[in-house]
Amino acid sequence: EEDDVKVSLVSFLRKLSSNNSQIDLDLRWDASTDPCLNGWVGVDCRGTNSVRKIILEGRGLNGSIDAGLLCKAESLAVVSLRDNELHGRLPPEISNCTELTHLYLGSNRLSGSLPSSLSLLSNLKRLNISYNNFSWGLPQDLPRVSGLKTMLAQNNSFDGSIPQFDFSNLQDFNVSYNRLSGPVPEGAHHLSLESLMGNSGLCGEPLPKACPPPPAPSPSQGGKTKKFSAEKVIMVSGYIALGLVVLLFFAYKFVYRRMADAKKGGYEKKVADSSAKSSSGNKNTPSRSEYSLPTSNESAAAVSSSLVVLVNPTTKELKFEDLLKAPAELLGRGRFGSLYKVMLDDTTALAVKRIKDWAISPEDFRKRMERIDRVKHPNVLSAVAFYCSKQEKLVVYEYQKKGSLFKLLRGSQNDQAFDWDSRLNVAGGIADGLAFMHQGLREDGIGHGNLKSSNILIKTNMDPCISEYGLMTINNCQTSPTPSDNTQVSILKDDIYNLGIILLELLTGKVAQNNGSELAQWVNSVVREEWTVEVFDRTLLSDGASEEQMVQLLQVALKCTNPSPDARPSMNQVAAMIDAIKEEDERSIYSEA
Numbered sequence: 001e002e003d004d005v006k007v008s009l010v011s012f013l014r015k016l017s018s019n020n021s022q023i024d025l026d027l028r029w030d031a032s033t034d035p036c037l038n039g040w041v042g043v044d045c046r047g048t049n050s051v052r053k054i055i056l057e058g059r060g061l062n063g064s065i066d067a068g069l070l071c072k073a074e075s076l077a078v079v080s081l082r083d084n085e086l087h088g089r090l091p092p093e094i095s096n097c098t099e100l101t102h103l104y105l106g107s108n109r110l111s112g113s114l115p116s117s118l119s120l121l122s123n124l125k126r127l128n129i130s131y132n133n134f135s136w137g138l139p140q141d142l143p144r145v146s147g148l149k150t151m152l153a154q155n156n157s158f159d160g161s162i163p164q165f166d167f168s169n170l171q172d173f174n175v176s177y178n179r180l181s182g183p184v185p186e187g188a189h190h191l192s193l194e195s196l197m198g199n200s201g202l203c204g205e206p207l208p209k210a211c212p213p214p215p216a217p218s219p220s221q222g223g224k225t226k227k228f229s230a231e232k233v234i235m236v237s238g239y240i241a242l243g244l245v246v247l248l249f250f251a252y253k254f255v256y257r258r259m260a261d262a263k264k265g266g267y268e269k270k271v272a273d274s275s276a277k278s279s280s281g282n283k284n285t286p287s288r289s290e291y292s293l294p295t296s297n298e299s300a301a302a303v304s305s306s307l308v309v310l311v312n313p314t315t316k317e318l319k320f321e322d323l324l325k326a327p328a329e330l331l332g333r334g335r336f337g338s339l340y341k342v343m344l345d346d347t348t349a350l351a352v353k354r355i356k357d358w359a360i361s362p363e364d365f366r367k368r369m370e371r372i373d374r375v376k377h378p379n380v381l382s383a384v385a386f387y388c389s390k391q392e393k394l395v396v397y398e399y400q401k402k403g404s405l406f407k408l409l410r411g412s413q414n415d416q417a418f419d420w421d422s423r424l425n426v427a428g429g430i431a432d433g434l435a436f437m438h439q440g441l442r443e444d445g446i447g448h449g450n451l452k453s454s455n456i457l458i459k460t461n462m463d464p465c466i467s468e469y470g471l472m473t474i475n476n477c478q479t480s481p482t483p484s485d486n487t488q489v490s491i492l493k494d495d496i497y498n499l500g501i502i503l504l505e506l507l508t509g510k511v512a513q514n515n516g517s518e519l520a521q522w523v524n525s526v527v528r529e530e531w532t533v534e535v536f537d538r539t540l541l542s543d544g545a546s547e548e549q550m551v552q553l554l555q556v557a558l559k560c561t562n563p564s565p566d567a568r569p570s571m572n573q574v575a576a577m578i579d580a581i582k583e584e585d586e587r588s589i590y591s592e593a
């Protein structure tokens with residue numbers, strides 16, 4: 001019996017590592033020894049012969065899960081295989097692990113449908129399958145697992161509707177960035193937007209899009225809805241646009257009233273007539289014009305609450321009302337604000353960042369934005385315009401249709417090509433842009449402040465361009481573990497740390513979570529063990545990318561992510577180091593030729 005379990009677990013690991021004997025050696029799983037007494041790495045026992053936990057996180061496992069073999073260890077309660085490169089399905093035999101309470105499979109490449117037998121795991125408390133490629137519907141009888149407290153399924157390709165969970169019992173729930181559709185279930189209306197967004201077909205509270213009126217019966221009982229018809233897509237985007245216009249309108253009215261109230265010391269009853277005419281305002285120079293908002297003249301806040309246009313994206317000059325009127329779509333909502341795609345006309349798309357909770361005065365904000373606008377680099381996205389009032393801060397950029405580096409990296413996990421030359425070019429471009437900005441804005445102490453792969457956009461020629469420069473100060477955000485005693489310096493040191501994390505993402509093909517410290521720790525631990533090659537994205541190695549250059553870039557990344565801010569290089573030095581690697585690259589191409 002017991003031997004059976006050992007043999008099964010060893011075979012399970014073989015399949016998990018796709019027969020990588022080095023991993024077998026490292027983990028010391030050996031059927032002739034005892035998992036509980038002989039220290040099988042990643043295995044935890046209760047007593048002597050009952051395996052309770054198997055934790056194999058971030059070990060570069062790239063095989064598949066044989067749940068039949070795994071669940072021979074019947075007493076298993078915790079299984080965590082997250083942050084690997086596992087592919088294939090989650091087999092239905094997972095239900096043989098009847099004692100399972102925690103199943104963590106996040107950040108792998110698992111695909112196919114989730115087995116409906118999951119709902120037989122009656123002890124399951126925490127399920128995390130986020131950041132995989134699972135598709136089809138979420139099992140509709142999953143809510144049968146009555147003790148479920150965590151259900152994280154974000155960033156997959158699930159379609160169909162959201163099952164009727166007992167939401168009052170769920171502590172963590174996230175199904176964002178899938179292809180779910182239909183109404184948000186009753187009982188889920190109190191959930192945060194973050195846990196549902198990124199599903200273009202979902203409607204109802206808390207999403208901005210209302211559901212169409214009844215007769216339409218709730219779609220997809222079986223959870224296997226087909227793709228939307230073109231008609232539906234058009235209808236759905238119509239609703240989003242409408243919802244947003246209404247939302248922005250009310251936001252604007254709210255902001256205006258609050259300002260009017262403030263001006264009157266809060267005593268006088270507000271008499272603001274928000275139907276005030278849309279005055280086109282006092283036009284100044286064509287390159288930099290300020291438009292008064294449609295507030296009544298008595299409002300002294302008119303100067304601060306104005307749309308400042310920095311460049312003209314179209315022949316006609318942009319007005320705040322144009323933004324309000326145009327169809328818009330919520331692209332994302334981060335910790336620091338939301339981003340809307342606004343279609344000015346058929347050809348002009350803008351990205352409007354609405355910054356949340358930034359205690360900066362409108363005047364300081366205006367100065368800051370204008371200061372940043374004076375330092376221009378091809379790898380840094382300049383703002384088209386910005387709007388500021390006491391409550392509302394918007395920054396308008398040109399929409400970049402190729403999307404972000406984050407998206408590109410995730411795509412490359414799904415076998416979309418992102419070769420070494422392009423990655424090196426992206427790395428160099430980001431460093432050049434940042435070095436230029438750091439130099440130009442050093443005295444003002446303006447750094448990027450929120451550097452991460454989703455804020456690196458990819459131009460049509462595959463060059464990177466850095467978005468949202470300077471929208472964070474050390475006070476409203478701290479992304480890296482840099483102590484903030486000298487804030488001016490530390491925001492720049494923060495950027496360098498974050499660039500290091502982006503370099504690690506480019507090298508490993510893995511997407512960092514939170515501030516990337518886990519990714520950095522993992523890379524450091526592998527490098528310490530002298531298994532450096534193990535950290536690199538396998539697709540790069542199999543493409544024949546230069547290992548020497550990858551090691552060189554890795555060294556730059558590790559310098560940038562040094563836990564001690566003072567030990568990190570300056571952005572100029574980073575740019576120079578990457579340049580040197582690139583030059584060598586070019587030389588090697590020539591010599592081969």
Ligand SMILES: Nc1ncnc2c1ncn2[C@@H]1O[C@H](COP(=O)(O)OP(=O)(O)OP(=O)(O)O)[C@@H](O)[C@H]1O
Pocket residue numbers: 331332333334335336337338339351397398399400401403404406450454455456457467468
């Ligand atoms: N100008 C743009 N053009 C196209 N896509 C953009 C543009 N700016 C941002 N995006 C993309 O829109 C999505 C949402 O952006 P948002 O800035 O809200 O997210 P975030 O960067 O994850 O969060 P935050 O910046 O608030 O920390 C991201 O995937 C981002 O890459």
